[in-house]
Amino acid sequence: DFRNSIIVMTSNVGGELIKRHMTIGFAAHIDGERKQQTEYEKMKENVLGEVKKDQRFRPEFLNRIDAQVVFHALSEGHIRQIVDLMLNQVVASLKEKNVTLEVTDGARDFLGKKGYDPDFGARPLRRTIQNLVEDPLSEALLRGEFLAGDTVIVDCVEEKIVMRPLVKDAV
Structure with a gap:
């Protein structure tokens, strides 16, 4: 119907x-x-x-x-909201594997700038997040660089997305 x-x-x-x-x-x-x-x-x-x-x-x-x-x-604020929504999906997926993902503001801004195209709008954002965050993170998990219980920090350093484990203070 x-x-x-x-x-x-x-x-x-x-x-x-x-x-x-x-x-x-x-x-x-x-x-x-x-x-x-x-x-x-x-x-x-x-x-x-x-x-x-x-x-x-x-x-x-x-x-x-x-x-x-x-x-x-779309304004920069709109792009940022779209980036946040897409990253929240990655966060939820990792939570099921007992891995916490924290993305810095610098990384979020970089992903928004890299994934936005005036001709195509926000459409390329999905691919950008997949290529720069999801794929490298999946490979790192498979290599054992991050384990269950870890918190992974995603940051932007010198115009590149980098991932590192959160170093917990020894008490």
Whole structure:
């Protein structure tokens, strides 16, 4: 039964307009929430106009869509939240193996910068975290560098992700 379904479709139509708007917005350092909203409304109007003009979607198709949403551009804070959500999945997975993972702010910031692409948004973040954190951590666990009960610190040193065990003070 498909009657009570919501279908979410994404497109990069108007992506250039959004990217240009982001550049202008950052350069101008927009002050105030009201002005930001006004700028967003202008950009949204331009993007929706581009969707109608674009030949990829026939008018018959567009008329069957109930709503079109133009998302706000991701801020550094949004990227950081996405990084945190993805890392929380890694933390939960390791917790099942009795290994604690602590990620420094520097590592979180580095992963966000490395994994964010203005053209693709946050999509590359998953791959970045997998390549720079999950895969090396899995290999280290297999080599026995970290054991059950250990706390692993993930940090960024000289633009590289490094992992080390938390050294517990001997009492």
